[in-house]
Amino acid sequence: MPLIINDIYPEKLFREDGKRLDGREKNELRPIKMEVGVISNADGSAYLEWGNNKIYAAVYGPREVHPHHLAKPDRGILRVFYRMATFSVFERKRPAPGRREKEISMIITDCLEPVLFLELYPGTAFEVFIEVMDADGGTRCASTTVAALALADAGVPMRSLVSSVAVGKIDGQLVTDLSGIEDKAGDADLPCAITWFNEELSLLQFDGDMSIEELNESLLNARNALDQIHQLQLTALKSKYTSILEEVEGGED
């Protein structure tokens, strides 16, 4: 029943000058802003703006598991709940969580679990709530990135951080960090995440078509972008403390 202005895809995803529609080079990330400690009630929290994506993550735990039967006697469990706000997308999303949100929640849970020491917290849960308030492509990668920050902010012991990005192919060319429109109108999308303690991929999906050579090159593109994202995460985590250090000690030293 709803009649809505059609979401028209552009015919070309590159401009005359060879840049992408939003003015980026092929392997350039969108502007990214991260901040930790944004939700005072949570044990740990983080906020991320990645292009037009606006995402909050909050961590609670270790705490009792509800429903109780999910608790494991020999180890803790990690539960991730990825949700999108009704107004975060072009057509209003139904308030109840859909299949897509459940699938992404599962993927992110599996991605983050290897960096945690769940065996130290039997019978309890770490719960990570991710709320996408504004979405513009790559939300699962942005969510993974911000969830890792929130866990670190909570003081949960971790083997390392986790960073995530999507690479892909649009108009036959390999690019890094697909925007919403590039994701929809492009040829291939490859979201991935890295756990830095072993430098291996912990999240990997692929949709579209690519040659073996293209896929190999894309993974290298991803690796470069992941390094940049990791640096931004480190800076965001530390700046909460270093800014206070500068404030109180700056004049004295």
Added chain:
Amino acid sequence: MMNIKRVISTIEKNYIAENLKKGERIDGRGLWDYRKIDISHDIIKSAEGSAEVKLGETDIITGIKYEVGEPFPDLPDEGVCTIMAELLPLASPLFERGPPDEQSIELARVVDRGIRHADCIQTKKLCIKENEAVYIIFVDMFVMNYAGNLIDAGGISALTALISSRIPEGVMKDGNLEWTGNYLNGKDLVKELPLIMTFGKIGDIIFLDPNLPEELVCEGRISISVTKDKIVSIQKSGVATFSIEEIQGLIKRSMELGREIRNKLDLWQYKVDK
């Protein structure tokens, strides 16, 4: 981590009540003071209107979406506005996952009633063609951090989101919907601005804008929505009872506070031009 606030301690309850009797609050406010109110508008690109309102540490983000649908048969030339609230489990250890509970329904209902009875949303302007097509406006409030008094923060954030909205103008031509390329904005959609003021009651003491500990030890609350010159809705909740004199006093106070806050917030500044 368990939260101490799930069961509020007896000493904290006594402490809050005893200080309120002396007109003191631990955060330094007087009985009739609001916490600091921070408003940002037009923050969500995907939404047709949006606002984030912080009332102290309480934080609510509201977004506007629209659909085009058929009007209700008894109101053939009026659009529809529905208000929803979600208490995200991210916002507090007191909130649980799952379908809307009483608290979120009350939040949405009280904000909705204030708006509905105040000549706020111009539903006739939301009609595209009588009997055929009207706008359905969704005002969705998401609680991002819960530190007491969601209702007042929700009311301001719903109004600001509506004022900041920008909705494509449609016309019906030969049974098809066409977009004119123009937009309806806050000035077209909204007229009166109903402000909700919530008062807590502990013992005989009544005070404005309960923070979280105060809300948890409150025996009852009363929320009063006012426009410039009228009372448009009242909601009493909790087990406290209020005398007629108390209600009369609160109504008078709400009108005064309403005028003061209306001027201070100046919500029309958040209008986005067409």
Added chain:
Amino acid sequence: MENDELESEELDEFESDETNREIVVPGEVLTEDVEHFNPGRGTLLNKDKTKIIALNIGLKQIKKNYINVIPLRGFYTPRPGDKVIALVIDKNPVKYKCDINAKDTAILKPKNTVRRGKIRGSRNMEAEEFEVGDILVAKIISADRLNMPELTLVGKYLGKKANGIVISIDPPKIPRVIGRSGSMIKLLKNLTKSNIFVTQNGRIWIRGENIAYERLLIDAIKKIENEAHTVGLTDRMSQYIESEKQKRGIK
């Protein structure tokens, strides 16, 4: 009320000279010199045994040949002997359940409460009864990974609090509120004319002469929490409290 028993060596780590002011985050390499350094608290030797990495957000500390990370954030893990501020959240004839700001609820059995009677030593002495909502200062007598921690009220300074309020901070920052040899807590008590009781589970009970002092004390504690990783905190707090007293007109 004193906090003497808390002033163990470990609690001074924030102030110790070996603590670098360098802030590290999970996964960060602390050293590749595994010949000379061993992984200590909050660290891990990587799989290939070539690097020592941080597990927590915290301050890097080199103590002799150990590298530690003093956490800046984290949750409270109960240990026997810890004093905690507990909130009674449930009761039945055989036990009280208490929230101690840990992942598990703690248990207090009536046999571990103080018995009181009209005549000392008489048989009909009865255990003191508590209600849901009571605040207790208790000591942990047992805590392990599998069982609920158990509390006792038998001991010096333990028992129910009749007044005051309880505030919470990050448990890892509790040592800073106490300070080296209790210096910070003494300063806070003296300058704000308040009673303070600090416990390891991140909770602080306070009671001041009046609400103005209590407000100032809460603000001061929040400032300590916020600046826990900085040096010269005790001096700065003293200046802060004095200047705030003037600003707020508190004598």
